[in-house]
Amino acid sequence: MNEKQFNRRKWKSLGFFIIVVGITWFSAHLTAFNFIEGITTIPAAFIWMAENLWITADTFDRLPGIMDRLIETILMSIAATTLAAILSFFLGLAGSNTTSKNSVIGAFARFIASVARNIPIVAWALILLLSFGQNSLTGFLALFIGTVGLLTRAFIEVIDEAGLSAYEALTATGSTFFQIVGKAVMPQTMPQMVSWVLFMIETNIRSATLVGLLTGTGIGYSFDLYYKMRDYHTVTLITMLIVITVICIELTSNRIRKVII
Known part of the structure; x- marks a missing residue:
């Protein structure tokens, strides 16, 4: 220089x-x-x-109820992510340049992914709150829609980056679309897709806490309730449980990723 x-x-x-x-x-x-x-x-x-912000002995009396809310949050996050992953897989096939059979359907799949991805999950919760009210369905749908957008985009990129040799060989032999997907696309892309799903489960558990503040569900509801009561000792317990849960989920996900990738 x-x-x-x-x-x-x-x-x-x-x-x-x-x-x-x-x-x-x-x-x-x-x-x-x-x-x-x-x-x-x-x-x-x-x-x-x-x-x-410290935990007292009396705080642990509320632990069973808090754990129920925490388990509700975890299960809702896993359910929303799993169902979103199934839909995102088909949208990814439709939107990928490799597997897309119709340019209009491909553009529509990418459009859905773009809209769902660019609106934050918390914003989706606010939008759905007007129609469905404060309940678990609102939180589930907010997580589901946001996850569909992120996973669809990720799956499209994963499929596009996969090798074309097996895909072209099966296409030349006259195999059906689903045979090609099952024999050529899925074996190459499944580890990366599973990794993305695990990542979204981690992310959605964090997001579900914020969504719960709006929808009155899960651990977010408990946090909001005790915060408004100015019971900061219980708020500290809830925060610690959320942190421990996220760390445990992340360690488990990292372990699974090392096995499958």
């Missing part, structure tokens, strides 16, 4: 830094955010956490 290129890159970096600082300052001014006041409140926040 010569001196001219170095100076050009330096001025670009400086310009980018000035733009970022300007946007930050403008945003803080627009929202009346005081940086100094925000920094000075950090010690008080840690003191409050130390005084309130």
Whole structure:
């Protein structure tokens, strides 16, 4: 890199830094955010956490009810992800350039994936809340729709990246579409697809907690209930259970991925 290129890159970096600082300052001014006041409140926040966010012996009396809600959240996440994976597999076949038999159907499958993926799951929960109300069905559908969008996009990419040699060989022999899918596509793509499904189960358990705040279901409902009651000890217990659950699911998923990939 010569001196001219170095100076050009330096001025670009400086310009980018000035733009970022300007946007930050403008945003803080627009929202009346005081940086100094925000920094000075950090010690008080840690003191409050130390005084309130710890688990007492009485808190464990509520553990059975909380565990029921947590299990409900886990099962709803797994069910939504599993059913979404089945639908996403067929949408992936329809949307992939490798296996698509109709350009219109392929475009429609990619359109569904794009719409479902680009609207956050929490936003889907708010939209569905107006029609279905606060119940488990609303939370399930929000997770289901969001997962369909993400998995369909992922499955399309996985199928497109698969090798074409087996696909072309079976096509040349006159095999049916489903024979080609079963013998050529699935053996190559299934490990990656299972990995994506496991990843979505992890993600949906986290998302289900937020969705539960809106729909009044699962562990999110328990968190919201005790938070509004200002029972911060129980809130701490719920938070710890969510963290432990997510870590356990992630470790299990990683173990399964090592086996299948």
